Amino acid sequence: MTKALFIIDVQNDFCEGGSLAVTGGAAVATGITELLRSKPSIYDFVIASRDWHDAGNDNGGHFAAVGESPDYVHTWPVHCVSGTSGAEYHPNLDSTLVDFHIIKGMGKPSYSIFEGQTPDGVNLKALLGYLNVTDIDVVGLATDYCVLASSLDAKNAGFNVTVIKDLVAGVAGESSEKALVTLATAGCKIG
Numbered sequence: 001m002t003k004a005l006f007i008i009d010v011q012n013d014f015c016e017g018g019s020l021a022v023t024g025g026a027a028v029a030t031g032i033t034e035l036l037r038s039k040p041s042i043y044d045f046v047i048a049s050r051d052w053h054d055a056g057n058d059n060g061g062h063f064a065a066v067g068e069s070p071d072y073v074h075t076w077p078v079h080c081v082s083g084t085s086g087a088e089y090h091p092n093l094d095s096t097l098v099d100f101h102i103i104k105g106m107g108k109p110s111y112s113i114f115e116g117q118t119p120d121g122v123n124l125k126a127l128l129g130y131l132n133v134t135d136i137d138v139v140g141l142a143t144d145y146c147v148l149a150s151s152l153d154a155k156n157a158g159f160n161v162t163v164i165k166d167l168v169a170g171v172a173g174e175s176s177e178k179a180l181v182t183l184a185t186a187g188c189k190i191g
């Protein structure tokens with residue numbers, strides 16, 4: 001067994017004070033750091049994603065048009081523009097504990113980490129194959145969007161997947177609960 005931890009989108013814009021803040025985001029960042037420091041050997045690899053959008057365009061309709069309100073389902077406020085502080089990891093997450101950095105969403109909506117790549121262009125699935133990963137724990141933001149999409153893609157790609165429910169936070173309570181039910185139904189463990 002080779003076990004990886006996916007840390008999904010623990011970025012300033014998704015935490016309190018950010019442009020698309022998820023309540024509990026900063027606490028999730030703290031909890032992930034505590035987990036990795038207290039049990040440094042439980043993961044063979046730690047892989048973290050960041051939403052990494054273009055400046056100066058709507059990223060394939062992902063950002064609400066100027067003057068229009070986002071619907072918080074398909075369109076969103078401007079967030080996680082590459083090179084801005086909003087796109088950086090939240091400071092409560094100790095990013096020195098991350099082995100591989102994945103970026104996604106360059107010019108388009110990308111909810112799943114599987115749509116991402118390393119900064120030098122290796123796609124995630126190839127990386128996981130190279131590392132012989134078999135088991136994946138998932139933590140991060142947001143439960144009802146990127147955690148959901150990333151976990152389902154991991155399960156569908158044949159990995160054993162556990163979502164650590166104390167280390168995720170969602171945009172809305174109802175859709176987050178529904179996401180965990182969907183993930184359990186798909187065969188993910190909810191730990």
Ligand SMILES: [Zn+2]
Nearest residue numbers: 051062105110
């Ligand atoms: Zn985005």
